[in-house]
Each structure stands twice: as structure tokens, then as C-alpha cells.
Amino acid sequence: MFEKKVNIYNVFELRCKTTCYFGVGAIEKMKDISEYLKNNNMKKVIVITDPVAYKVTGAWDVVTKYFKEYGIKYVLYDKVTPNPTVEQIDEATKLGKEFGAKAVLGIGGGSPIDTAKSVAVLLEYDGKTGSELYEGKFVPTKAKPIIAINTTHGTGTEVDRFAVASILEKEYKPAIAYDCIYPLFAIDDPKLMLTLPYKQTLYTSIDALNHITEAATTLSRNPYSILLAKETVRLIATYLPQALSNPNDLNARYWLLYASAIAGISFDNGLLHFTHALEHPLSAVKPDLAHGLGLAMLLPAVVKEIYPSVADILAEVYEPIVPGLKGNPGEAEAIAKGIENWLFNMGVTEKLSDIGFNEGHVDKLTELAMTTPSLGLLLSQAPIKAEREVIKRIYETSLRRM
CATH class of the missing domain: 1.20.1090.10 (Dehydroquinate synthase-like - alpha domain)
Incomplete structure (x- = not known):
């Protein structure tokens, strides 16, 4: 099998619409990403995650280290649940708007990253809600830049244009697919999966x-x-x-x-x-x-x-x-x-x-x-x-x- 000839510690760029840094140690690419944010006037970031993954994986220690080094300020929303809801999206969007976020960082599996994509859209559209986005009441063509730090090996959302959220009162779980929600950068580091149950x-x-x-x-x-x-x-x-x-x-x-x-x-x-x-x-x-x-x-x-x-x-x-x-x-x-x-x-x-x-x-x-x-x-x-x-x-x- 050719896999035996691949150095898993060689971090490479998996280029699709997203530039995905892939390999053991890829989380250290947060240094380059933080430098990019600083140089492109994106020094305020809303971080979207769940209550657990961003800490237990060790991702948070690296993110905050480089955010501090490059002067990136952030606000944290860590209430995302499995099968995230439009209420969570609206709550995070409000937090991001009040903070003046210029970019969105999602840390986790599909739920936090999909939520981050949704928030990135709503930050560009005043007066719109998560329900309106997921019921197709408007078609977004822009979103704040998205960075995805992936902590599971399943969804692929870090390299695609899809997101999902639930509208609980209608028992709906729609999906959206827009080019504007491809992450700008993604990190796929297998070390972050070692704590996956x-x-x-x-x-x-x-x-x-x-x-x-x-x-x-x-x-x-x-x-x-x-x-x-x-x-x-x-x-x-x-x-x-x-x-x-x-x-x-x-x-x-x-x-x-x-x-x-x-x-x-x-x-x-x-x-x-x-x-x-x-x-x-x-x-x-x-x-x-x-x-x-x-x-x-x-x-x-x-x-x-x-x-x-x-x-x-x-x-x-x-x-x-x-x-x-x-x-x-x-x-x-x-x-x-x-x-x-x-x-x-x-x-x-x-x-x-x-x-x-x-x-x-x-x-x-x-x-x-x-x-x-x-x-x-x-x-x-x-x-x-x-x-x-x-x-x-x-x-x-x-x-x-x-």
C-alpha cells in the first residue's frame, strides 16, 4: 500500500476551493493564518465552537498563542450543540456583530464549523436570521472570511460549501450550499482526533x-x-x-x-x-x-x-x-x-x-x-x-x- 511511503508529519496544502493545511502538526499553521489576519485588517475574530472540543484537543492553546503573538482579538461562542439550531446561529451572530468581527473561526466537527459558516453569512446581512437563511428566504453572495479547524474525520465541511442547521419548532433540518461559505483556510491535523471518543x-x-x-x-x-x-x-x-x-x-x-x-x-x-x-x-x-x-x-x-x-x-x-x-x-x-x-x-x-x-x-x-x-x-x-x-x-x- 502506498500509504506506507507517505510521511504523515509532512504538512501539505490540500488545494480545493479552500486551502487546507493537512498533516500531523498542521495546527501550527495557525501562526501563518494569524499573520494573514493581521496583514489583511482582520484583527477581530469570533470563535465558534462547542463546550468541549476546542479545549480537549489542544487546539485552543495553539490558537490563543498565535492570536496573542499577532495581536488578534477574539470573542468566544462555545454553546454549539450536535445538530446546531438557528437560535444558536442568531445568538452567535449577535455576539459577533457587537464585537465587530471581521472573520469567523470554527473549531470542532461539523456542528461548530457549519455554525461558523452560517454566522459568517449573517454578519454580512443586517436584519437577516438563521431561519431565513435556512428556509431559503434570501440567497447570500457574501460572507465574512471563514477559518475551520476540524476535530473529527467525517463531515468534510472544512473543504466544502455546505452547512446544516435545525429549525426545531418546525422539525426541519435543512442544508445550504453557497460558494461564499467555502472556508478561506482549514486545518486538518490528525493529532486533534486522538481524543475523539x-x-x-x-x-x-x-x-x-x-x-x-x-x-x-x-x-x-x-x-x-x-x-x-x-x-x-x-x-x-x-x-x-x-x-x-x-x-x-x-x-x-x-x-x-x-x-x-x-x-x-x-x-x-x-x-x-x-x-x-x-x-x-x-x-x-x-x-x-x-x-x-x-x-x-x-x-x-x-x-x-x-x-x-x-x-x-x-x-x-x-x-x-x-x-x-x-x-x-x-x-x-x-x-x-x-x-x-x-x-x-x-x-x-x-x-x-x-x-x-x-x-x-x-x-x-x-x-x-x-x-x-x-x-x-x-x-x-x-x-x-x-x-x-x-x-x-x-x-x-x-x-x-x-
Whole structure:
């Protein structure tokens, strides 16, 4: 495997729309970023994070050291929760406006970085709210500069143009996608993942797996999204078991983080469809549900539905997890069960019925998937027609193990 010939301590620039500093020790690039902020009249920054990650990872010590060295003033918002809400976005935006923030720094996984992206937009639009942004009431074309320090290997949000937030009173969890919310700089340092708990290690990696399953099979799929998908699955199949058995394995963390980043680039190019569109209602109704767990519970059923139309692609992409597939449409049941068995072997043993959903919830979930703002765009990209009966069948199949 070529991975053995890669020096994981060599910090390189993963160039996409974002300049992402990648590798062990990349957090030290905060020195260069702080110098950039100073030289470009961005000496006031709002930092967006959750109550834990920015401290336990060690990222905060490095950030504050270089902020102090370069005279960068900051205000801290550390109330972001998993499945962040528009209320949190509005609260952080108010803090940032009062402070006069010229840039936004997100530290954490998808939730803090997505919140940072949202705040960066609203800082440029007086009188607009998080709800208006996520319900599509206006289309932003500008945002304050965004810096993302990533602490999980799953979302890819540090290198893409997507963000997600929940509108709790409507049980909506829409997504946005705008060019203006690509981070200017991102940091992907595997050292920051060493404190990632077992279940977050598992769930975030499965998030990346879902990103490429969808990006490789949408109507917008392309050779680039499929190529990145194949490599993502290979890396996750190889290194996720290693990271789960030894959380301090820095090499495993490096390659899972790389898989997450290229999965983010894959769906930035190929978009998403069923799994994310159907998971968002789950975690909108149950905000404590981990996004990656929701995706894991849906993935086998989604693959079963779409496999006949994209069998040749998925057989090749999933070879490391479900070997021996020929790409025949009749293998739909086999690949679905193979993926479910792999998930169970990794430690995801829950299905929807285990977390409180039953047949009585299916119609409501189906309606939310079809009516939540932005999810219709994802469903329109599915390789088969996203009819109500198909969506219902995916939810029903996901209630229990196949």
C-alpha cells in the first residue's frame, strides 16, 4: 500500500476551493493564518465552537498563542450543540456583530464549523436570521472570511460549501450550499482526533462513507466524484478498525481524516441524495441522535433501492467492504446485507426501532423528507425517482435488521 511511503508529519496544502493545511502538526499553521489576519485588517475574530472540543484537543492553546503573538482579538461562542439550531446561529451572530468581527473561526466537527459558516453569512446581512437563511428566504453572495479547524474525520465541511442547521419548532433540518461559505483556510491535523471518543470515531467515519455512496451515484456523478469514492471506501475499510482498536494510532487517524476530506470534495462535486435527505428528518425529530448513526441505520436500505440502477458503480466502490460483487442488478439484497453486516461488525448494532421509531412514524418522516427546505434538491439527484413510496420503503426497511 502506498500509504506506507507517505510521511504523515509532512504538512501539505490540500488545494480545493479552500486551502487546507493537512498533516500531523498542521495546527501550527495557525501562526501563518494569524499573520494573514493581521496583514489583511482582520484583527477581530469570533470563535465558534462547542463546550468541549476546542479545549480537549489542544487546539485552543495553539490558537490563543498565535492570536496573542499577532495581536488578534477574539470573542468566544462555545454553546454549539450536535445538530446546531438557528437560535444558536442568531445568538452567535449577535455576539459577533457587537464585537465587530471581521472573520469567523470554527473549531470542532461539523456542528461548530457549519455554525461558523452560517454566522459568517449573517454578519454580512443586517436584519437577516438563521431561519431565513435556512428556509431559503434570501440567497447570500457574501460572507465574512471563514477559518475551520476540524476535530473529527467525517463531515468534510472544512473543504466544502455546505452547512446544516435545525429549525426545531418546525422539525426541519435543512442544508445550504453557497460558494461564499467555502472556508478561506482549514486545518486538518490528525493529532486533534486522538481524543475523539469511540462512538464519534465510528459515526463520523460512517458519515464520510455515506457522502461518497451518494456522490458516486447521484445524477450529477462524475469521474472525479467516483474516483474519490473508491479511495474513501478503501481507506475507511482499512483504517477504521485500527482506529477503533487503538484510538492513539496516529497513522490510522491520518488516513481516516484524509478519507473524510476527499469524501467532502467528492460530494462537493457530485452532491448527495437519499441517505442525507432521509436522515435529516430523523435528527430533526430527535435532536440528540448522532448524524452518523442515523445515516448508518439508513444506508443498507438506500443501497438496496438504488443498486439496480447503479450496480456497476457500487460493486466497484464497495469491493473492500462487500467483495466479489459482479455489478448485476440482482445483487441488491446481497450488497445491502453485506453493508449492514459490516456496520454491525464495526459496532453499529442499532436500527430505527432501537432508538424509538416505529411504523407509526414513517408517514411523518416521509412528509418531512419531502417538504423540508433544500431536501427536495437532494432527492432530485437520486439515481431513481424519489417517489413517496420509495422513501417510505427505505424508512420501513431501516426499522429492523434485514
